Amino acid sequence: MSDGPSYGFDTLQIHAGARPDPATGARQTPIYQTTAYVFRDADHAAALFNLQEVGYIYSRLTNPTVAVLQERIATLEGGVGAVCCSSGHAAQIMALFPLMGPGLNIVASTRLYGGSVTQLSHTIKRFGWEARFVDFDDLDAVKAAIDDNTRAIFCESIANPGGYITDLDAIAGVADGAGLPLIVDNTSATPYLCRPIEHGATLVVHSTTKYLTGNGTVTGGCVVDSGNFDWSASDKFPSLSAPEPAYHGLKFHETFGNLAYTFHGIAIGLRDLGMTMNPQAAHYTLMGTETLSLRMERHVENAEKLAAWLEADPRVDFVTYAGLKSSPYYERVERICPKGAGALFTVAIKGGYDACVKLVNGLEIFSHVANLGDARSLVIHSASTTHRQLTTEQQEAAGAGPNMVRFSIGTEDADDLIADLDQALTKAMN
């Protein structure tokens, strides 16, 4: 948006969105723990409620601490604006809500986080929405799944549980050809490793719970708009292009130009769905973003070491990490996420389901939790936990078969992590 000087990622992750507090000079962003904000006068209140001015009304919609985080993530992703919300799952509903309606569908990658597969295949049906799951390496299948009722294409950049990188440029080409927005979940990569908007994404969603916060303290989500999609080019997106009855017939796209989607996210999405991020959560995540690049470098360095060590170990069948030369997606790393393939991968253990359970039980440093993107190394047997609700076929498509363990590699000493894996693998084989 700005023609001003451009800054590097390390500078932006600390400064974007923030400034010294105008009331006190406080250098760190204060936690504005307040529900409501005083209006200057009746005209000011009216202008805010009519969206004629931007300002704070009520913390379900906007809050000064949350706004700093929104601008920071929008800046790091190269978008025009962002709306934060209460979790990554909330972000997916917030992202889809302006685009969807009963009878409409999205075309989604089969390679998604298991919880997303469940949300998109079951829960959204209650809104009358449908998700069609397709192998995103088969561009013809993606095209074939699109029909007149399709309103978005959905995928993950580096897909959880790891090992797969979506060819974002190719998928963006398909979305563009069909006049549809591409939504990319960039949670596993973070904007430090991958900037989906540069590859043609319209919207980027995050679970800020993961690497952006970085220490497993708070849940949060975010929807970033690239500002690049023409919502008025067809009549498919009336929430953005047609008169909005709740605002006296205002048309969001016409009135707010490329900021329309973000305005809609606040004025309709947060106002009426209410899945708001609280200022305490925003504070923790702001602290996390300040060190994002430093942590991601270490996460990737450790993941590369551990994946290589595991791949060479005779107790392991194979490792699905795109950062390994053996990966069919190795060539995509250079193009899609040149600073590294992330820190998530799955490992197929000799001995199948039982050995996986023993391995998880035998680890001392790795924590057995349903999370990723923590400074601590984490492990989970997806088939018996996060991907439990899926069929075996869905589990395998998502890279979470019964013989697979998923690792989220932390920032500890790599040698300690390797020693822990070594002793636990020994236990698993007995």
Next chain:
Amino acid sequence: MTKNPSDELLRKILTESKVFACVGLSMNPVRPSYFVARYLSLKGFKVIPVNPGHAGKMLFGQEVRADLASIPADSTVDVLDVFRRSEHVLPIVTDALARLPGLKTIWMQIGVENAEAAALATEQGVQVIQNRCPKIEYQRLFGELRMGGFNTGIISSKL
């Protein structure tokens, strides 16, 4: 791709300008032009509405003018803000350059661009901004958009 002025220059234009003439300003309160004009008048700018369909009516304390020629000579227009489609811009700009001697800036709203008109104005020393909105730029540069979580591009350690 239109080359627009730097943030520094936009800040200068929005700080030093006092009078906007808004061509194609609607009287309908949900139209973008009404939003922009109302906002600018709230921020202390004098906004002269220009719309032949509503000539003689009052809006934000100013009389709606039928055309640029009807703007009183004592109102020196600093910024011509154009809310007309790109193909209608050239005659408006030609007229403005002839009739508004103190004109410093021609501002074409989001979606409005006209290279020929821009070249003509630039030749005569008038600053041209295309495909931008003065309300959004004001909100971005002076901190208001920051409250909505928008990417303002502003990095500063100053109070």
